[in-house]
Amino acid sequence: xxxxxxxxxxxxxxxxxxxxxxxxxxxxxxxxxxxxxxxxxxxxxxxxxxxxxxxxxxxxxxxxxxxxxxxxxxxxxxxxxxxxxxxxxxxxxxxxxxxxxxxxxxxxxxxxxxxxxxxxxxxxxxxxxxxxxxxxxxxxxxxxxxxxxxxxxxxxxxxxxxxxxxxxxxxxxxxxxxxxxxxxxxxxxxxxxxxxxxxxxxxxxxxxxxxxxxxxxxxxxxxxxxxxxxxxxxxxxxxxxxxxxxxxxxxxxxxxxxxxxxxxxxxxxxxxxxxxxxxxxxxxxxxxxxxxxxxxxxxxxxxxxxxxxxxxxxxxxxxxxxxxx
Amino acid sequence: xxxxxxxxxxxxxxxxxxxxxxxxxxxxxxxxxxxxxxxxxxxxxxxxxxxxxxxxxxxxxxxxxxxxxxxxxxxxxxxxxxxxxxxxxxxxxxxxxxxxxxxxxxxxxxxxxxxxxxxxxxxxxxxxxxxxxxxxxxxxxxxxxxxxxxxxxxxxxxxxxxxxxxxxxxxxxxxxxxxxxxxxxxxxxxxxxxxxxxxxxxxxxxxxxxxxxxxxxxxxxxxxxxxxxxxxxxxxxxxxxxxxxxxxxxxxxxxxxxxxxxxxxxxxxxxxxxxxxxxxxxxxxxxxxxxxxxxxxxxxxxxxxxxxxxxxxxxxxxxxxxxxx
Numbered sequence: 001x002x003x004x005x006x007x008x009x010x011x012x013x014x015x016x017x018x019x020x021x022x023x024x025x026x027x028x029x030x031x032x033x034x035x036x037x038x039x040x041x042x043x044x045x046x047x048x049x050x051x052x053x054x055x056x057x058x059x060x061x062x063x064x065x066x067x068x069x070x071x072x073x074x075x076x077x078x079x080x081x082x083x084x085x086x087x088x089x090x091x092x093x094x095x096x097x098x099x100x101x102x103x104x105x106x107x108x109x110x111x112x113x114x115x116x117x118x119x120x121x122x123x124x125x126x127x128x129x130x131x132x133x134x135x136x137x138x139x140x141x142x143x144x145x146x147x148x149x150x151x152x153x154x155x156x157x158x159x160x161x162x163x164x165x166x167x168x169x170x171x172x173x174x175x176x177x178x179x180x181x182x183x184x185x186x187x188x189x190x191x192x193x194x195x196x197x198x199x200x201x202x203x204x205x206x207x208x209x210x211x212x213x214x215x216x217x218x219x220x221x222x223x224x225x226x227x228x229x230x231x232x233x234x235x236x237x238x239x240x241x242x243x244x245x246x247x248x249x250x251x252x253x254x255x256x257x258x259x260x261x262x263x264x265x266x267x268x269x270x271x272x273x274x275x276x277x278x279x280x281x282x283x284x285x286x287x288x289x290x291x292x293x294x295x296x297x298x299x300x301x302x303x304x305x306x307x308x309x310x311x312x313x314x315x316x317x318x319x320x321x322x323x324x325x
Numbered sequence: 326x327x328x329x330x331x332x333x334x335x336x337x338x339x340x341x342x343x344x345x346x347x348x349x350x351x352x353x354x355x356x357x358x359x360x361x362x363x364x365x366x367x368x369x370x371x372x373x374x375x376x377x378x379x380x381x382x383x384x385x386x387x388x389x390x391x392x393x394x395x396x397x398x399x400x401x402x403x404x405x406x407x408x409x410x411x412x413x414x415x416x417x418x419x420x421x422x423x424x425x426x427x428x429x430x431x432x433x434x435x436x437x438x439x440x441x442x443x444x445x446x447x448x449x450x451x452x453x454x455x456x457x458x459x460x461x462x463x464x465x466x467x468x469x470x471x472x473x474x475x476x477x478x479x480x481x482x483x484x485x486x487x488x489x490x491x492x493x494x495x496x497x498x499x500x501x502x503x504x505x506x507x508x509x510x511x512x513x514x515x516x517x518x519x520x521x522x523x524x525x526x527x528x529x530x531x532x533x534x535x536x537x538x539x540x541x542x543x544x545x546x547x548x549x550x551x552x553x554x555x556x557x558x559x560x561x562x563x564x565x566x567x568x569x570x571x572x573x574x575x576x577x578x579x580x581x582x583x584x585x586x587x588x589x590x591x592x593x594x595x596x597x598x599x600x601x602x603x604x605x606x607x608x609x610x611x612x613x614x615x616x617x618x619x620x621x622x623x624x625x626x627x628x629x630x631x632x633x634x635x636x637x638x639x640x641x642x643x644x645x646x647x648x649x650x
Contacts, residue, residue: 007547024366024466024468025468025470028471028551029404029470029471029472029535029551030370030399030400030401030403030404030471030534030535030536031368031369031370031400031401031403031404031406031459031461032368032369032370033366033367033368033369033404033463033468034366034367034369035366035367035465036361036367041349041358041359041360042358042359042360042361042367042460043356043357043358044356044357044358044359044410044412044444044445044458044460045355045356045357045412045445046412046413046414046445046446046447046456046458047414047447048414048415048416048447048449048454048456049449050416050449050450050451050452050454051451052451053416053449053450053451054449074355075355075356076355076356078355078356079354079355079356079358081356085369087369087370087371087458088371089371089372089373089456089458090373091373091375091454119369120369120370120371121371122371122372122373122456124373124374124375124378124379125375125378126375126376126377126378126452126454127375127451127452127454129373129375129416129451129452129454129456131371131373131414131447131454131456133369133371133412133458134356135367135369136356138358140360141349143349143350143358145350145354146353146354146355147354209355210354210355211355222332226353226354
């Protein structure tokens with residue numbers, strides 16, 4: 001197809017009227033120009049998704065449009081910031097307009113839900129690769145870093161963990177799920193929900209925060225390292241779906257533990273807060289975004305202990321995801 | 326190799342002490358945090374480079390590190406802005422440390438030359454793909470857009486055009502160059518020089534500007550369209566290297582014309598300015614960055630006429646590069 005050419009494709013699927021008055025210049029020049037609100041800092045992140053590694057060749061393009069933005073929104077949420085602007089660079093094997101239409105539909109639906117404007121990008125031919133840069137705003141000095149956790153702080157996790165990896169394991173026939181459980185788990189894998197409102201609500205409350213993208217154990221280890229502290233986590237408190245809970249109690253416990261503690265792609269928030277603020281944190285939980293207190297920060301630098309249901313330390317924790325390990 | 330893992334590789338090759346006081350938080354958290362200077366707007370662009378499309382499998386990794394930043398600096402230059410911060414996302418087939426060391430060396434040498442800080446990124450495994458996002462600053466309202474050209478304005482080009490495509494043609498054995506000419510042309514292809522200082526010097530002087538990345542005819546057509554004007558260009562005034570000039574006068578004229586008018590990868594600036602400001606523009610030329618006046622803006626919307634050496638219009642202009650045409 002691709003009779004439109006690169007510039008025609010960009011225009012048809014990615015140029016829309018700009019509604020944000022802080023965007024001085026959007027798609028179509030050498031660069032975009034935006035105005036950061038007074039007293040705000042700019043928060044920037046980038047995430048790249050590669051075919052056959054982050055998604056399958058036949059993945060629903062609408063879900064890819066959603067997901068490439070969602071994983072970036074999750075990074076912005078993990079700073080407590082408000083997402084504002086996105087730039088999209090994509091390598092595509094062809095100019096398939098059906099794919100582009102669905103992809104841009106998925107992308108813009110989530111962008112509109114969060115008031116994010118697509119202000120620039122780049123398209124080229126190549127093995128399919130989607131790279132999105134996100135910019136957000138936060139009042140000066142209020143960004144929630146990984147480095148602020150203190151001994152005695154509670155450790156919290158939003159939503160539930162492990163379903164995205166559980167769906168992947170089922171797709172790879174390493175486990176089986178009944179149809180309703182599979183539908184729910186695949187929704188977590190393909191259409192993750194970034195916790196954008198929660199992230200902003202935690203400003204001034206969370207002492208440290210990150211999003212769970214590589215697995216709880218690995219991500220929490222990053223937070224502990226940045227904060228120079230340790231942690232004790234109670235496995236029984238780590239939130240899980242009913243399907244994952246069932247596997248944890250059965251013959252597939254090893255897989256289920258892997259999903260819960262090292263499953264990537266969850267995009268929940270993991271944060272710490274002083275135990276004196278426990279009630280304030282609990283008030284931020286909603287039926288859609290429950291909050292679970294999973295443990296406490298300890299003074300033992302870098303040590304992560306996870307207690308099993310009997311209160312015994314789990315001897316070898318599954319590792320988080322590493323593209324080059 | 327890759328025994329270091331993803332996070333170890335990032336730390337070893339891409340984390341450096343931050344020197345810019347406007348960077349509140351650099352590499353190592355979910356996102357970076359920066360402070361845009363008061364009274365400044367933020368300028369954002371992204372460019373993606375794909376192996377086998379933008380560079381060869383055996384390309385010098387140091388030149389790739391240079392080039393992926395250079396093409397982005399060129400976009401910032403084309404707005405008249407000052408480059409400040411970069412985020413790098415990369416897909417790599419392996420964790421080859423020799424490659425990474427050379428790549429980061431090329432990247433940081435150019436970054437240091439322009440005071441650019443690398444503040445974030447993402448690495449993953451996949452077909453080699455380099456995606457760099459650049460952020461710059463410009464005093465509010467001073468960005469030089471593509472849309473400001475007016476009938477009667479002069480059209481200018483920096484440096485010389487066509488050598489990058491000439492080098493590529495020689496590499497593909499579509500033409501031959503003697504060793505010194507090849508060395509010079511390859512330098513233009515592999516180590517392009519973004520015109521960062523010139524771009525900023527043109528604030529308040531250029532009425533419209535873009536960088537020549539897809540070829541003069543195609544890029545100038547974008548400027549004409551954005552400005553609702555036309556142009557007449559004198560081929561004899563379009564700046565070229567001695568090697569390209571020789572080919573233009575010989576049996577390879579068609580190839581040479583293609584290089585000069587439709588050769589991508591030049592990263593020179595093409596801009597318009599009122600003819601009353603001609604002397605002010607000429608003062609900005611230097612031995613390293615000469616400026617050539619190549620024609621004038623006309624009121625004929627969208628029409629680009631290029632006169633040959635005899636003053637006759639060239640009947641079919643070579644097209645600019647389009648990844649999906």
